Amino acid sequence: MNIQAMMKQAQSLQREMINIKKEIDNMNFEGESSLVKVTVKGTKKVTKVEIRNKEEFDNDDLELLEDMVMVALNDALDKVDAETEKKMGKFSSIPGLF
Numbered sequence: 001m002n003i004q005a006m007m008k009q010a011q012s013l014q015r016e017m018i019n020i021k022k023e024i025d026n027m028n029f030e031g032e033s034s035l036v037k038v039t040v041k042g043t044k045k046v047t048k049v050e051i052r053n054k055e056e057f058d059n060d061d062l063e064l065l066e067d068m069v070m071v072a073l074n075d076a077l078d079k080v081d082a083e084t085e086k087k088m089g090k091f092s093s094i095p096g097l098f
Contacts, residue, residue, distance in 0.1 A: 038073065044081065046073040 024042035031038045039048040049066040051057065057065070 036069070038069075040073075040077075044077045046070045046077070049073070 027042040028047070029040045029042065031040070035052050037048075037050040037052065038046060039050075040046050049070045051062055051066055051069075054062055
């Protein structure tokens, strides 16, 4: 296989990776436990936190708790992204890889 064919194949794979990444970014994922349900976009941003057994909480307290959990989760996920970029950035010559 010649260099031009390899480059063409690499570009094709790169386009496919970017398209798949965009598809995942637009998806919603749900995590659940007995008391909490969390919705996260494929971009790893928490979009919703739902506390179950709501009757045990004052409504204002419940909303504040859900917001605080969402902020904390997004902060932790941002730190994962920052560390990943810091350590893996040298491999990011392929856009959309991380």
